[in-house]
Amino acid sequence: xxxxxxxxxxxxxxxxxxxxxxxxxxxxxxxxxxxxxxxxxxxxxxxxxxxxxxxxxxxxxxxxxxxxxxxxxxxxxxxxxxxxxxxxxxxxxxxxxxxxxxxxxxxxxxxxxxxxxxxxxxxxxxxxxxxxxxxxxxxxxxxxxxxxxxxxxxxxxxxxxxxxxxxxxxxxxxxxxxxxxxxxxxxxxxxxxxxxxxxxxxxxxxxxxxxxxxxxxxxxxxxxxxxxxxxxxxxxxxxxxxxxxxxxxxxxxxxxxxxxxxxxxxxxxxxxxxxxxxxxxxxxxxxxxxxxxxxxxxxxxxxxxxxxxxxxxxxxxxx
Amino acid sequence: xxxxxxxxxxxxxxxxxxxxxxxxxxxxxxxxxxxxxxxxxxxxxxxxxxxxxxxxxxxxxxxxxxxxxxxxxxxxxxxxxxxxxxxxxxxxxxxxxxxxxxxxxxxxxxxxxxxxxxxxxxxxxxxxxxxxxxxxxxxxxxxxxxxxxxxxxxxxxxxxxxxxxxxxxxxxxxxxxxxxxxxxxxxxxxxxxxxxxxxxxxxxxxxxxxxxxxxxxxxxxxxxxxxxxxxxxxxxxxxxxxxxxxxxxxxxxxxxxxxxxxxxxxxxxxxxxxxxxxxxxxxxxxxxxxxxxxxxxxxxxxxxxxxxxxxxxxxxxxx
Numbered sequence: 254x255x256x257x258x259x260x261x262x263x264x265x266x267x268x269x270x271x272x273x274x275x276x277x278x279x280x281x282x283x284x285x286x287x288x289x290x291x292x293x294x295x296x297x298x299x300x301x302x303x304x305x306x307x308x309x310x311x312x313x314x315x316x317x318x319x320x321x322x323x324x325x326x327x328x329x330x331x332x333x334x335x336x337x338x339x340x341x342x343x344x345x346x347x348x349x350x351x352x353x354x355x356x357x358x359x360x361x362x363x364x365x366x367x368x369x370x371x372x373x374x375x376x377x378x379x380x381x382x383x384x385x386x387x388x389x390x391x392x393x394x395x396x397x398x399x400x401x402x403x404x405x406x407x408x409x410x411x412x413x414x415x416x417x418x419x420x421x422x423x424x425x426x427x428x429x430x431x432x433x434x435x436x437x438x439x440x441x442x443x444x445x446x447x448x449x450x451x452x453x454x455x456x457x458x459x460x461x462x463x464x465x466x467x468x469x470x471x472x473x474x475x476x477x478x479x480x481x482x483x484x485x486x487x488x489x490x491x492x493x494x495x496x497x498x499x500x501x502x503x504x505x506x507x508x509x510x511x512x513x514x515x516x517x518x519x520x521x522x523x524x525x526x527x528x529x530x531x532x533x534x535x536x537x538x539x540x541x542x543x544x545x546x547x548x549x550x551x552x553x554x555x556x557x558x559x560x561x562x563x564x565x566x567x568x569x570x571x572x
Numbered sequence: 573x574x575x576x577x578x579x580x581x582x583x584x585x586x587x588x589x590x591x592x593x594x595x596x597x598x599x600x601x602x603x604x605x606x607x608x609x610x611x612x613x614x615x616x617x618x619x620x621x622x623x624x625x626x627x628x629x630x631x632x633x634x635x636x637x638x639x640x641x642x643x644x645x646x647x648x649x650x651x652x653x654x655x656x657x658x659x660x661x662x663x664x665x666x667x668x669x670x671x672x673x674x675x676x677x678x679x680x681x682x683x684x685x686x687x688x689x690x691x692x693x694x695x696x697x698x699x700x701x702x703x704x705x706x707x708x709x710x711x712x713x714x715x716x717x718x719x720x721x722x723x724x725x726x727x728x729x730x731x732x733x734x735x736x737x738x739x740x741x742x743x744x745x746x747x748x749x750x751x752x753x754x755x756x757x758x759x760x761x762x763x764x765x766x767x768x769x770x771x772x773x774x775x776x777x778x779x780x781x782x783x784x785x786x787x788x789x790x791x792x793x794x795x796x797x798x799x800x801x802x803x804x805x806x807x808x809x810x811x812x813x814x815x816x817x818x819x820x821x822x823x824x825x826x827x828x829x830x831x832x833x834x835x836x837x838x839x840x841x842x843x844x845x846x847x848x849x850x851x852x853x854x855x856x857x858x859x860x861x862x863x864x865x866x867x868x869x870x871x872x873x874x875x876x877x878x879x880x881x882x883x884x885x886x887x888x889x890x891x
Contacts, residue, residue: 418863512828
């Protein structure tokens with residue numbers, strides 16, 4: 254009789270919520286979600302994660318020896334080899350913390366830690382639009398812009414684990430200042446935050462009545478979805494912001510195609526919920542600045558896993 | 573007694589000359605060079621390559637069974653899996669030609685074909701500045717700008733073998749037209765050809781007396797070396813051309829660092845002969861648009877093998 258360890262815990266640590274799933278790599282058996290945030294201490298956060306995991310394994314009668322390991326998806330620059338978090342802007346209680354060691358001690362299980370964009374890239378490659386393809390570049394467009402590159406089933410992490418950071422490729426050296434200190438990073442030109450900033454400016458300058466109406470006069474309520482909505486309804490200012498962002502995104506992804514020539518480019522993140530309203534003009538923008546052969550060879554799609562990235566991202570580290 | 577095949581033939585097919593070397597992967601035993609060019613027919617070219625190879629093996633008493641294979645480095649878009657040349661601008665007699673099959677039949681030996689920039693990247697990674705490092709991005713700046721990416725000793729070729737084509741990353745969508753049809757490719761902004769074009773314009777417009785003197789009034793004699801020479805001597809027009817090209821090159825390589833985060837960036841090609849006059853400002857340009865951590869993690873150097881790329885490039889396909 255084979256007694257193979259075959260269960261995986263996936264911990265997804267987000268800035269607003271945290272989830273714990275139990276999976277066998279084929280399906281998710283159970284999931285527990287609880288709110289996170291800055292107020293939760295490091296100790297409490299870890300205790301809750303451990304508690305939820307034990308709850309799930311008990312519920313499904315899974316013994317420790319049947320568990321292959323824990324995969325942890327975490328935002329921010331980190332060292333996936335040591336499992337050490339350098340800096341976590343949205344969960345500052347985890348900054349400068351040896352997460353893997355701490356969890357390994359508490360749970361007595363092998364632990365893998367990886368940044369969230371890389372986890373998303375990996376699960377999209379293994380279970381999403383990258384299935385059956387040799388390489389996938391994943392880009393997430395939401396508050397920020399992140400990405401990850403998977404070739405032959407392996408994450409290409411880079412020398413200091415900084416590969417895939419498409420959001421901080423400089424496309425316009427004279428462009429707006431990015432939070433990272435540089436000017437004209439893709440993130441400063443095309444992220445949800447960038448679109449929000451431009452939309453608020455447009456409303457303040459009285460250049461968009463529709464967006465003003467949509468936010469009921471409170472510009473703090475404007476976000477990328479406001480821009481999308483107004484652009485769909487034909488508001489000229491919103492259309493320009495949306496179009497410009499897509500042109501920059503296309504230019505960045507065209508660079509990715511020239512440099513790594515992936516089989517698939519998968520676009521995820523909040524902004525990708527716009528569907529074909531994003532994907533059609535984005536594909537055209539990429540086509541304009543890419544070699545025709547390479548453009549044709551690359552499948553450009555919306556990430557297939559969508560919200561399920563939170564479930565599968567961490568689990569895929571053990572797949 | 574072990575009778576291991578251990579010799580490799582390396583064929584380097586260039587637009588002006590062709591070389592054949594015999595190597596064991598550690599050193600080059602012998603080399604034969606002959607002029608190529610468009611006038612040589614495909615048949616004659618192949619016959620000479622075969623003849624030279626047999627000459628070398630006879631000279632060193634190497635038997636067929638001691639030869640692992642033939643590595644062929646060839647310019648232009650090609651399919652390295654089939655060994656098929658799609659298009660060879662500088663050796664048009666090889667365009668649309670199943671090179672590997674033809675050589676395999678003639679020599680009765682295994683054959684590997686790869687484009688020249690990838691061969692250069694591979695040998696630089698295995699025997700040059702990439703030795704002991706996990707990944708290397710090679711960029712060659714000469715008439716054109718090409719490149720190749722090697723991770724863990726393997727070429728990352730991409731879906732349609734177009735990876736590493738840094739020269740055709742669009743950096744300035746409103747910039748000068750590139751021969752590939754797009755606008756503002758790095759190659760159209762920073763290659764030897766781009767610098768030559770700008771220098772000739774400057775001389776024609778009477779903006780550089782020094783370059784006019786250096787070319788003795790014949791602007792056809794101006795090339796990237798003229799620009800370098802005049803820039804070293806302080807000619808303002810030449811200095812601007814040189815500096816601008818380096819800024820664009822830095823921006824492109826900074827994108828490479830953000831996307832693939834290689835351990836080493838090696839700069840080869842004719843323009844790299846300028847040494848620190850290129851490398852110092854280039855490193856500074858890269859620093860300006862790259863995350864400090866990633867900049868520090870990446871070693872930026874002049875390619876170590878220099879001219880020996882022609883010897884080792886093709887051989888490295890069998891190493």
